[in-house]
């Protein structure tokens with residue numbers, strides 16, 4: 001099936017070294033005798049030396065072909081910006097209470113990193129300048145030189161602090177390369193702190209091709225003070241984790257430690273909650289098949305490409321599906337169609353379980369809402385059950401967020417994604433049954449099918465009055481969810 005077994009992968013790595021030398025920017029470019037300063041932020045300056053890479057980097061602003069990806073549509077040539085809350089209606093209920101529950105779009109190219117944050121409902125950037133952590137290349141410098149003035153400034157004010165010419169610049173050459181040698185590097189303090197937390201100090205060449213991406217595509221929290229105000233730069237919840245084993249269990253233990261990690265209040269339950277953002281690195285590196293085979297993020301998202309005589313790494317970083325599976329075919333002998341089917345097979349299964357886990361958690365949230373509306377009786381045994389129900393509920397919720405916020409719909413690590421979702425369902429259902437027990441003991445009858453009242457969370461969101469878009473919803477690919485929720489979620493159940 002696979003051409004490159006482990007030994008052949010290293011052959012591929014060697015090949016990439018050859019590629020690097022053969023397309024190495026050095027020969028023609030150095031003729032222009034421009035030396036790029038290691039502190040050069042302006043990609044156009046780098047572009048004078050490396051024009052082909054620069055052009056492909058600029059292409060992240062172009063819409064991608066539509067119809068190729070199933071679960072990661074977004075800014076394709078249909079020009080629709082897809083709404084994740086319409087795709088997964090349960091998420092509108094779970095995230096109700098802060099920005100993610102108002103406007104939450106599918107990602108698009110790196111060019112739009114800062115632009116999208118300026119355009120989105122500003123409740124999403126309420127923490128302030130700290131939100132620029134994985135967006136602007138200036139984040140490290142500004143955090144070091146201006147500290148809290150920058151980190152806690154209202155978001156648009158923080159953007160205005162940046163040098164005018166580069167205010168809207170997203171992931172730039174300086175984030176991934178040292179100018180003098182063009183070696184790969186990282187440029188984010190939170191990532192470097194994370195690496196020292198897990199005791200990782202040296203990286204193979206393949207590993208650098210992953211960490212250049214992981215520095216932004218990892219999870220972190222915005223630390224808060226007692227009043228839930230921003231208390232510093234973003235931090236990774238990686239206590240007790242290791243390289244290759246940053247597990248959801250460890251992440252949850254970390255996030256449930258104290259109020260510094262409680263970033264928002266979930267409206268339906270009233271619980272202060274932590275959150276998990278884009279954990280691509282964590283899911284992928286937790287012993288996925290490709291990670292174990294020493295495959296890197298860049299192998300799949302930056303395939304080698306030819307432009308005339310020059311061979312280079314495609315800097316138009318996007319979904320491999322929207323790139324016609326070119327990356328996969330570098331290693332796999334199967335056809336692009338076969339490989340695409342494999343991706344969909346994995347994603348359909350993950351999505352079906354995600355829907356199950358998401359609704360199970362949403363139903364539990366509604367039972368907490370019901371219970372919180374009753375007067376507190378001070379019943380001791382109720383309180384014990386309640387404490388367990390609350391703890392299990394949070395563990396379910398964070399697992400649902402982990403897989404929802406991870407952007408591959410399970411592909412990066414199918415077996416792990418399935419395991420995490422299975423556990424989410426178990427925690428949510430145990431919590432639900434405890435809540436039913438408490439409610440029944442209080443004389444409240446809970447119907448078999450709980451009304452989620454989704455309309456109230458899905459419609460008229462934020463200043464833009466965003467509405468549920470029925471045609472964007474992902475229905476369960478195996479139609480199992482209809483056993484558990486009365487009507488389809490579309491009708492607001």
Ligand code: HEC
Nearest residue numbers: 107108109112113116134171212213216297301317318319
């Ligand atoms: C400086 C931070 C940063 C770095 C470094 C970075 N990314 Fe991103 N990436 C982002 C942000 C932010 C977005 C979302 C942009 C948006 O939606 O506006 C994104 C979006 C993406 C997308 C979606 C693109 C699309 O067309 O929808 C892919 C794929 C991706 N990144 C992969 C990678 C890979 C692979 C690497 C390493 C080679 C990498 N990223 C490095 C911040 C980064």
Ligand code: HEC
Nearest residue numbers: 069072213217280281284290296297300319321407408411
């Ligand atoms: C073996 C190949 C492979 C590797 C390795 C890989 N990815 Fe992916 N990635 C994919 C596929 C396939 C998808 C699903 C794309 C889709 O559904 O359109 C994806 C999706 C994504 C997306 C969402 C794309 C979008 O258009 O919204 C991001 C972001 C991303 N990967 C980042 C990363 C990062 C960061 C790493 C390393 C930590 C990584 N990937 C490693 C194959 C890979």
Ligand code: HEC
Nearest residue numbers: 025043046047050053054057171172173176212298312313
């Ligand atoms: C998100 C990270 C990222 C950004 C941003 C980025 N690069 Fe790269 N670049 C890579 C990776 C990964 C490689 C592969 C390097 C390797 O395997 O050693 C690479 C390789 C290169 C190479 C070596 C030749 C090749 O194509 O493999 C050049 C030259 C280069 N990049 C120039 C640039 C320039 C110029 C910019 C800005 C316009 C830029 N890069 C932005 C990640 C990035």
Ligand code: HEC
Nearest residue numbers: 002004005289293295299300320327328330331339342343
């Ligand atoms: C750098 C080489 C490389 C790239 C690029 C690559 N793969 Fe793989 N892939 C492997 C290796 C090695 C294995 C493990 C196979 C083995 O050892 O039998 C594997 C395994 C797989 C499997 C089987 C997984 C399992 O759970 O058993 C699938 C499916 C797959 N790859 C699909 C893809 C797709 C789709 C892409 C592109 C998005 C891709 N691969 C990109 C090398 C690669």
